Amino acid sequence: MNILRELRRRFAEALGAIVDDPGPLLDLIRPAQDARFGDYQANCAMPLAKRLHQSARDVAESLVARLRVGDLCDRPEVTERGFINMRLRDDWLDGWLRGASADPRVAIEPTASPRAFVIDYSSPNVAKPMHVGHIRSTVIGDAIRHILAFLGHTIVSDNHLGDWGTQFGMIIYGYKHFLDRRAYEKHRVDELGRLYKLVNQLAEYHELKERLPKAESDLARMDAQRADLAARVETLAGPERKKVAKDADRLDAKIKEAREEIGRIRARLAAVDDDPVKRALAREHPAIGERVLEETARLHEGDAGNRRLWAEFLPDCRLELAKAYQRLGIRFDYELGESFYHDFLGKVVAEFESRGLARTSEGATCVFLDGFETPMIVRKSDGAFLYATTDLATIQYRMATWHPDAVLYVVDSRQSEHFAKLFAAARLWGYDSVELRHVSFGTVLGEDGKPYKTREGDAVSLASLLDEAVARAYRVVCTVDDAKPSGRELSDEQRRRVAEVVGIGAIKYRDLSHNRTSDYVFSFDKMLELDGNTSAYLQYAFARVHAIFARGGIERPLPAGTERSADAGPPFPTVEERALAMALARFHETLDDVTIDYRPNMLTTYLYELAGHFSRFYTNPQCKVLKAETAELREQRLRLCDVAGRTIGQGLRLLGIQTVDQM
RNA sequence: GCGCCCAUAGCUCAGUUGGAGAGAGCAGUGGAUUUCUAAUCCACCGGUCGGGGGUUCGAAUCCCUCUGGGCGUACCA
Incomplete structure (x- = not known):
């Protein structure tokens, strides 16, 4: 259940009696920024105060009077300045936790309004080895694909390979x-x-x-x-x-x-x-x-002759890419490269010309678009086609084949003008109901602030980055495992497996945790960090959860559990337990937030905070799980661990990052 | 020239699209293990949110302007 959405629904009813258009005000209901203000806050009284010629506090009071949230929250508090603070009822949260524990999808139901997406990402040039610059499109696109699919949308992922150009x-x-x-x-x-x-x-x-x-x-x-x-x-x-x-x-x-x-x-x-x-x-x-x-x-x-050479080169080039994708754990539904569209290009240009959408200028066939200084050229003066032509043909093919509601292009922001023109041209062409969206991301920069290159002018190859990440992770695994109090616990095979998962995860997470629109400075060392806000931290929390169940010999899924007894005391006796339960209940709204603007870093932020809540719970001596004071507390804490572990595991999976049970 | 993006702690970056003492990680300093994994937890240190003006009940966030960066800009992708 998306709690935030539910609260907004309730506020919409209450606000409906006061104003005509509650819509924009509902955005002002959000998670509380500070735990001392409760779990959620509504900031809609302040902007209304002026309109209604009342004090913000009075508006808030009358809003709360109309609000029906008693089943969900304690009585909302109104502050002097007009903030409305809400705290979920502990018994409601307890019920939610029990439900999530019994649900393989940790209480996230698929969307009621599924859409069909085509996602275009990675799209490397097959003639060159993949380098660090390819990580962003590949990893961001893959994460978006997983997240949308998990929420119940239909996804076609298509790797638009550069296999036909100069x-x-x-x-x-x-x-x-x-x-x-x-x-x-x-x-x-x-x-x-x-x-x-x-x-x-x-x-x-x-x-x-x-x-x-x-x-x-x-x-x-x-x-x-x-x-x-x-x-x-x-x-x-x-x-x-x-x-x-x-x-x-x-x-x-x-x-x-x-x-x-x-x-x-x-x-x-x-x-x-x-x-x-x-x-x-x-x-x-x-x-x-x-x-x-x-x-x-x-x-x-x-x-x-040239076709024969091309056909000779291509399989090897693609095999090389396939190796990289396999190591990254990334698969595509389709890999229709530029060459696939070659036979359509002439027809596309002819159609633009015959419908008066394109005309010849300085020898080239151009589509002139409102609001752009330069035209989109679809055929060069020497007769050759360009990637703009291919992209138009690709839209036509995708629409005819998959009928998507939206097409996402996960591509470097430097191509934003190209996509703006492409989408404008596509709309002229008649594709005006599909959402065409450039999910742009910033450039990877070197330490000098310029787009990343090594000194020789060649970018660091992806393979060498992955190798180094895994090698470093291996060193850490060995150091940590050797230092365990009761001696080493992992075989060398297990250590290598952990190193692979942790090393690759570190690179993916590092990239995904940035706001995708920002440029970021590439640093080999930072990319491979395993301390602090990194995937290793989340993977470690996951492994700790597993350790509890392994140590206790407890099978999962957990049994439904006993009803709370009347004298059981509060369901979350410590602040750590309550905070952890609350964080878990926010998984759904986080995923929904991610999809609004396709920002995977909102998920990494959430997971990092969630893992922090788990770690504080775990390290609190008053929160012993297996040695809990009562059977009821033990059951409850096992539920918290179970849902925490599965939420972190699911979240990492959605980011394309794997987990291990022991590390 | 024109257009787009950016400037937040020593470093690398978040900041839920205008909300309540501006946050994290790393680096630095100091603490915590008779313990279900210390790859952990806690505390401290660190800020003119590039400068100036404006809009607003309220601005890191919106507008104007200046400074400093990045990117794109008719036949590469």
């Missing part, structure tokens, strides 16, 4: 000119990765070489302007002088930026020039950029 032109070109046959036969994907990097580097070399003179002349021009400003400042006084000085400061910033840019260009060029082999290759392939595009075009046109 990157294949690059490896085809590389294969034709730079292949190391022996390396290719030994490990195809590694050799393809090398070819990709090499071709990319050479193409970039020529591009930068062309750009450098302009960058240098721009800088020279700015330097001249700067000198000019410096001279003018001397001739001025007062506000005029201030203004010019400020312009000079701005220009200085730009000059600094330009110098840095030129420095970066020179470094990239030097990486080729200083390597005799690469320098020779660069000389031999002066038009590599255009040649790559030609290879791509030939692939798309159906050139037999």
